Amino acid sequence: xxxxxxxxxxxxxxxxxxxxxxxxxxxxxxxxxxxxxxxxxxxxxxxxxxxxxxxxxxxxxxxxxxxxxxxxxxxxxxxxxxxxxxxxxxxxxxxxxxxxxxxxxxxxxxxxxxxxxxxxxxxxxx
Amino acid sequence: xxxxxxxxxxxxxxxxxxxxxxxxxxxxxxxxxxxxxxxxxxxxxxxxxxxxxxxxxxxxxxxxxxxxxxxxxxxxxxxxxxxxxxxxxxxxxxxxxxxxxxxxxxxxxxxxxxxxxxxxxxxxxxxxxxxxxxxxxxxxxxxxxxxxxxxxxxxxxxxxxxxxxxxxxxxxxxxxxxxxxxxxxxxxxxxxxxxxxxxxxxxxxxxxxxxxxxxxxxxxxxxxxxxxxxxxxxxxxxxxxxxxxxxxxxxxxxxxxxxxxxxxxxxxxxxxxxxxxxxxxxxxxxxxxxxxxxxxxxxxxxxxx
Numbered sequence: 001x002x003x004x005x006x007x008x009x010x011x012x013x014x015x016x017x018x019x020x021x022x023x024x025x026x027x028x029x030x031x032x033x034x035x036x037x038x039x040x041x042x043x044x045x046x047x048x049x050x051x052x053x054x055x056x057x058x059x060x061x062x063x064x065x066x067x068x069x070x071x072x073x074x075x076x077x078x079x080x081x082x083x084x085x086x087x088x089x090x091x092x093x094x095x096x097x098x099x100x101x102x103x104x105x106x107x108x109x110x111x112x113x114x115x116x117x118x119x120x121x122x123x124x125x126x
Numbered sequence: 127x128x129x130x131x132x133x134x135x136x137x138x139x140x141x142x143x144x145x146x147x148x149x150x151x152x153x154x155x156x157x158x159x160x161x162x163x164x165x166x167x168x169x170x171x172x173x174x175x176x177x178x179x180x181x182x183x184x185x186x187x188x189x190x191x192x193x194x195x196x197x198x199x200x201x202x203x204x205x206x207x208x209x210x211x212x213x214x215x216x217x218x219x220x221x222x223x224x225x226x227x228x229x230x231x232x233x234x235x236x237x238x239x240x241x242x243x244x245x246x247x248x249x250x251x252x253x254x255x256x257x258x259x260x261x262x263x264x265x266x267x268x269x270x271x272x273x274x275x276x277x278x279x280x281x282x283x284x285x286x287x288x289x290x291x292x293x294x295x296x297x298x299x300x301x302x303x304x305x306x307x308x309x310x311x312x313x314x315x316x317x318x319x320x321x322x323x324x325x326x327x328x329x330x331x332x333x334x335x336x337x338x339x340x341x342x343x344x345x346x347x348x349x350x351x352x353x354x355x356x357x358x359x360x361x362x363x364x365x366x367x368x369x370x371x372x373x374x375x376x377x378x379x380x381x382x383x384x385x386x387x388x389x390x391x392x393x394x395x396x397x398x399x400x401x402x403x404x405x406x407x408x409x410x411x412x413x414x415x416x417x418x419x420x421x422x423x424x425x426x427x428x429x430x431x
Contacts, residue, residue, distance in 0.1 A: 007319060007322040007323040007409075007410075008319060008322060008409035008410070008411075009409075010346065010347070010407035010409075012343055012346075013323065039305055040302060040305035040306055043301045043302070043304075043305050044298045044299075044301045044302035044305065045298065047294065047297045047298055047301060047323055047324060048301070048323055048324060049159050049301070049304075049323075049324050049325065049326050050301065050304060050305040051157075051326055052326075105404070
C-alpha cells in the first residue's frame with residue numbers, strides 16, 4: 001500500500017502516507033476495526049521519521065478515518081457512505097486538477113484535453 | 127530536559143592556515159533527526175569531532191545533553207552513541223567479544239537489544255571483526271551505538287559506500303530505536319535522498335560555515351525556482367529572498383532561485399510590477415546544490431542566513 005512513496009516530492013511524506021491510508025480505507029483494502037501498524041513499526045519499515053507517521057495518523061484521526069486508542073493501538077473506523085462518497089469525489093477532483101495543471105504547462109487547450117479524454121474513454125468502452 | 131541536545135555557539139577552530147570553522151553556531155532540537163549536509167571538506171566531520179570532544183575549539187562554546195564540551199565530556203558521552211566514518215575496532219576480536227568489550231563501558235547497556243540486532247543483522251558472533259564485510263562492519267558499529275541506549279546518536283556518514291540492502295537494515299534499526307526511546311539523531315551523509323526521508327531538520331555546511339539551518343519542510347517548501355516573465359525594477363520590497371538571477375531567453379524574463387517562498391507571495395511580486403510564469407519545486411538535493419552555488423557566486427557578507 002505504500003509503494004512509491006516519494007521523499008523528493010513537494011508533497012510532504014506525512015501527507016503521502018495519509019493519502020495511501022485514506023485510499024485503502026475507502027476502497028476497503030483496510031476494513032473497519034482493523035489494526036494499523038504501530039508508529040514504531042511503520043517508521044522502521046518505511047524508513048521515515050516517527051514524527052512523520054504520527055503526523056499522518058493525527059490527520060486521519062482528525063478526519064474520522066482512524067481512531068488512536070491511548071496505549072492500545074490505532075484502528076480503522078467505520079466510514080459512512082456519505083464520507084466515502086465525499087472522499088472519492090475529492091480524489092477524482094485531485095486527479096483532474098493535476099491533469100489540468102500539467103496540460104496548462106504543456107500549453108494544451110481545454111478542447112484538446114477534452115477531445116483526448118473522450119477518445120480514450122471511447123477506446124475503453126469499446 | 128533541555129530543548130537542545132546539542133548547542134554550538136560562536137565556535138572557532140583552525141587547522142593552521144588550511145582550514146577553519148569561523149563563528150559556527152548550531153542547535154539541534156531534542157528529539158529531532160538533524161541531517162548535516164555539505165560537500166567534502168566543508169567541515170562536517172570536524173564539527174562532529176568537536177561535538178564529541180575529540181578536538182579542542184579555539185573559542186566558543188559547545189553543550190551536549192546539557193554538559194559543557196570538552197570540560198564535561200565524559201558525562202556527556204555516556205549518553206552519546208557514535209558511528210564513525212570508518213569502523214575502528216580491533217580486527218582480532220570476534221563479533222561477540224567486541225560486543226562484550228563495548229558493553230562494559232556503558233552502565234545503560236541493553237544486552238537484549240544487542241542480541242536482537244545480532245539476529246536481525248544476521249551477524250555471526252564467532253566471526254573476527256577483521257574478516258567482516260564492509261556492510262557487516264557498518265551493522266556492527268550501528269549495533270554498538272544503539273545497544274548502549276544513547277539519548278543522542280551521532281552518525282558520520284554511517285552508510286557511505288554500503289549497498290542498498292545494508293543501508294535499509296541499518297536505517298530501519300536506527301528508526302526503530304529512535305521511535306522506542308525518543309532519541310535525538312545528528313547524521314551526516316552524502317546520500318541526500320536518504321536524509322530527505324528521515325530528517326525533520328537540515329543544516330548545510332560550506333567552507334567552514336553553516337549556510338542553512340532550517341526545518342526540512344520549510345527548506346523544501348521555501349526553496350523554489352521561479353520563472354519570471356516580467357521583473358520588477360526593485361526587488362527589496364519582496365517578502366522572499368532572491369538568491370540568484372539568470373536571464374531567460376532575452377525577452378527580459380529571468381529565472382530566479384528564491385528562499386522563504388510561500389504561494390501567497392505571488393501577489394506581492396505582481397504588486398511590485400512583476401509577473402510569474404511558473405513556480406518550480408526543488409527536492410532537497412536540487413535545493414542543496416543550488417544553495418551552494420548561490421553562496422559561491424555571491425560576496426560573503428551577503429551570505430547571511
